[in-house]
Amino acid sequence: MAFEPKRPQKTYTYDDVRLFTDAELNNYTAEEEKNFKIKHDIPLLEELESGPWPSFVADSKRYALRRRKLGEEGKLLINPDVVEDLLGQVELSMVHGETHWKHGGIVGVIGYGGGVIGRYSDLAAKYPGVAHFHTVRVAQVPSKFYNTAFLRSLADLWEYRGSGLLNLHGSTGDIIFLGTFTEQLEPLFAELTRVLDVDLGGSGSNLRTPECCLGKARCQYALYDTQEMCYEMTMHYQDTLHRPAFPYKFKFKFDGCPNGCVASIARADMSFIGTWCDDIRIDQDAVQGYINGAFPPGGGSHSGRDWGKFDIYAEVINRCPTGCMSLEYGKLVIDNPNCTRCMHCINTMPRALRPGVETGVSILIGGKAPILEGAQLSTLIVPFMKAEPPYDNVKEFIDKVFEWWMEDGKNRERIGESIQRVGLQRFVSDILGLPVAPQMVKEPRTNPYIFWKEEDVPGGFERDIDDYRSRHAR
Amino acid sequence: MDDLKQAVVEFLQGGKTKTKFYFNEIDKAVKDKIPGAKTLQVKKACSELINEGVLEYYSTGSTTLYGLKGTGIRTEG
Structure with a gap:
């Protein structure tokens, strides 16, 4: 459009x-x-x-x-x-x-x-x-x-x-x-x-001026129209941009794909990163072209020196962070549900591999890069959401986040710190009402003790704390 | 809206040692006084008071506070 x-x-x-x-x-x-x-x-x-x-x-x-x-x-x-x-x-x-x-x-x-x-x-x-x-x-x-x-x-x-x-x-x-x-x-x-027809930007406890990558204007990888979405959000959230009522600063940034040219994951409280929810498109003939040396890898970006013959195992398959790629009978195979959207294979073989066609955004929350200490990357909260005008689904999500943070955020506390204070699980499931995903877990728990709430267990359970204390001193 | 604006001004006038307040301090005080008030309504009331010249913003650059116009220590050249 x-x-x-x-x-x-x-x-x-x-x-x-x-x-x-x-x-x-x-x-x-x-x-x-x-x-x-x-x-x-x-x-x-x-x-x-x-x-x-x-x-x-x-x-x-x-x-x-x-x-x-x-x-x-x-x-x-x-x-x-x-x-x-x-x-x-x-x-x-x-x-x-x-x-x-x-x-x-x-x-x-x-x-x-x-x-x-x-x-x-x-x-x-x-x-x-x-x-x-x-x-x-x-x-x-x-x-x-x-x-x-x-x-x-x-x-x-x-x-x-x-x-x-x-x-x-x-x-x-x-x-x-x-x-x-x-x-x-x-x-x-x-x-x-x-x-000059230009506005002031944000400062103080405001939404700061939203920022986006080059998007579909210049880039083949853009998976949604970053400029359109950035403009729409800037106009829709004018009041939060100019009339401060947040506990602290809040930044939106829009990256068209996981290459992240505006580094939204590191610099924004709410990062919108283009993604796809179907399968990476593979042109097997072009894969063979790269293997045979007909196409330079990485679009020729590393062709200034003689790096030797292109080795698809050393340069692509073995570098896949989730190990979801293999070469079977000369054909490249991708286990798409395990793809983590790192973009390395697509960047290396852009003629052969393209993102899927069902595109939208991943929404991550909590990134910040303060001057002194406490930098952290955003955490994935919504793995996939459609990003098409008028973006009502995205605005509904943003409003929910703002409502909670304005109510419960402490002064001079970035939302990433608020989430750390209440806990990611509580933020995702209790506050936003979203399902948690295994990919949100940083590492498996080492303590097998699990504290169940009564409502977590089908049928519940009864516990009399006074009866328990009659036999067990505190 | 008038009752919200009045609650905001009364809270700011009641500050014993402080003259500048974070928005959520104002929000909490107004909600204590007017149960059922919504955060966005409180924000609108504050914005109207700013436009009327009753309140003024104080910004450090990273955070913003609200105060009654002309009160408190003023950073000036």
């Missing part, structure tokens, strides 16, 4: 919305760059320029020159020294071994509880250019397919109303605008939404 936007899509060219001319942006000579010194001494930061990699320090200094000249011409709305003062404060933080940022606050745009993260300098008198240095998160387009008009317009707007420094992209996927003053937030938001 062709993509249908929820509302008319705006189109514009860079010439319609540009704020600076090319000459204004290329406003310094090579000679000026060579002689330019920022207003602070930054010897520690300048050491970073001596390494083998491109340095943000060199980029920032060059950029500070441009802003100084734009500022002298009165073409910027915030302090033109922002980049110079930023470098100065970072240098001082390296000397002191502690940060000089005050983080958090009440800044934001009207009605939104996310998208802006307050940050102030505690040395505002010394570094007035970064007295305010708020971060603004701008929602990325699904799969990050931008046109240059959009990117150049964003860059112009941020040059004009902010520091001009940006980060493409943050961990969640947003475009991160780094550093502006409070009074610029509302006009910036107005221009982002009304002129």
Whole structure:
């Protein structure tokens, strides 16, 4: 089905919305760059320029020159020294071994509880250019397919109303605008939404901006339309994206197949991974083609060196994690119920093997990648679910999870931690009402003792604890 | 909705030492006062109070709290 936007899509060219001319942006000579010194001494930061990699320090200094000249011409709305003062404060933080940022606050745009993260300098008198240095998160387009008009317009707007420094992209996927003053937030938001037709992303106790892989737009492996689903969920859950009421952050990510190009299993609280529920399609002639050397394995991705003749046992069959493949009388045989969807055989022999035709998503919950400690992968909760518009089945499942987590999740506790606290079995069977599967068990139990509840046993049982205690002291 | 909004404001005004609250603290307090209130209704009440300028969000970047507008310590430049 062709993509249908929820509302008319705006189109514009860079010439319609540009704020600076090319000459204004290329406003310094090579000679000026060579002689330019920022207003602070930054010897520690300048050491970073001596390494083998491109340095943000060199980029920032060059950029500070441009802003100084734009500022002298009165073409910027915030302090033109922002980049110079930023470098100065970072240098001082390296000397002191502690940060000089005050983080958090009440800044934001009207009605939104996310998208802006307050940050102030505690040395505002010394570094007035970064007295305010708020971060603004701008929602990325699904799969990050931008046109240059959009990117150049964003860059112009941020040059004009902010520091001009940006980060493409943050961990969640947003475009991160780094550093502006409070009074610029509302006009910036107005221009982002009304002129450039793009929304703010999520922050705080919100649903964060959903993210998806390239999907069917570019990839033969996509097993559902990741962009369509990502867009639908973004629009459907707008309220949770902008008005925070969760115990902590919550992330959706959509991978089209188990290759997982957006690493949803490691980075999302709820991971949607494309899968199939029938059999892997096998072209036996193509299998022979790989064995005979007619086709390079892995689409030729490892053909830069001579790895020797393709060995289907060493490179495919013996690498199957569940051992569900064999070669019988020259034919490749797959025991499909035992396939764990690792994709290795399909990636290695893409002409010969293709996923099944009954496709949908696996839903996994509980992944997180915090900065300090506690990273964990999502756990498979729903092995297979159809993923077709309008995704009512998926939304019903999500609503159930949200309802429980909003009620029972503790503050600053990711859902993966909530599940660990109550137990996976209770979460799956008691809270979600789903059947548990053997594949959810990490390892067989070593203790044969099983605590049965009365309702677990057909016919139940009677137990008088007082009678028991009369014979057995506690 | 008005009774929910009133319950939210009364709870926030009753804070002895705190001025900023997590949503689920508000949710629990409102449900204690108005049995049968639903979490989504409490959220809608909070959102309306935000839009009316009675409440304001406080965000650390990773978590968000609610407070009466203008109360508590304010991080500023």
